[in-house]
Amino acid sequence: MRTDDTRDDDPVAAALTEGSAYERLRVQRVSVFPWSLAEKLQRLGVVLFAFGVAVGVFAFVSPDGMNILVDPGTVPTYTSLVALTALAMLALVALVLSILGVLREHSDSLSDERAETILVVEELCALTGFVTGGTTAAIAVGFCLVPYAGPEAVSWLVTTLERSPYAAVETAYPIVPATLTPAALLLGAVCLLAGRRWQTQ
DSSP: OOHHHHHHHOHHHHHHHHSOHHHHHHHHSOOSSOSOHHHHHHHHHHHHHHHHHHHHHHTTOOOOSSSOOSOTTTSOBHHHHHHHHHHHHHHHHHHHHHHHHHHHTTGGGOOHHHHHHHHHHHHHHHHIIIIIIHHHHHHHHHHHHGGGGOHHHHHHHHHHHTSOTTSBOOOSSOOSHHHHHHHHHHHHHHHHHHHHHHHTO
């Protein structure tokens, strides 16, 4: 098989022999998340879509007179605050990854040192987004879905936490599913489109 054919079949070999400093260093790094930047954005978009749907479902939870005293669809609750925290973390990671994507467009002219710096920041973003942000989002999703498992599940959760995540909280702005869900879905769509754009380059 010719060398050119081998490079076409092996993207790692192609990156090492013909790629930019960014691509060459990326394939050589040992990473917790070995995906490309485009793949990280696309996976983040999927997480945001799933998160947005779960938070939207939370709007249909009805008060039970015991552990869920307010309508979480219209009254801010601790669960909504957890969801807002997760969304803010995921949004920040998406923003930084997008900025890195813009820098990567000019990666042919990057020095090895600058390319390495971009890769380090990219790895930190992935850790923050998929570990810290993902865990916070999973907790919020759990809070949103537990009421659908029945009153016993809600009682168990409240007893375990020694505080109801469905209690009302005072906020300056209406932090409810009607505001969180569209933001999560829109951000998820942007991440998917951005990831697709840089994947085709």
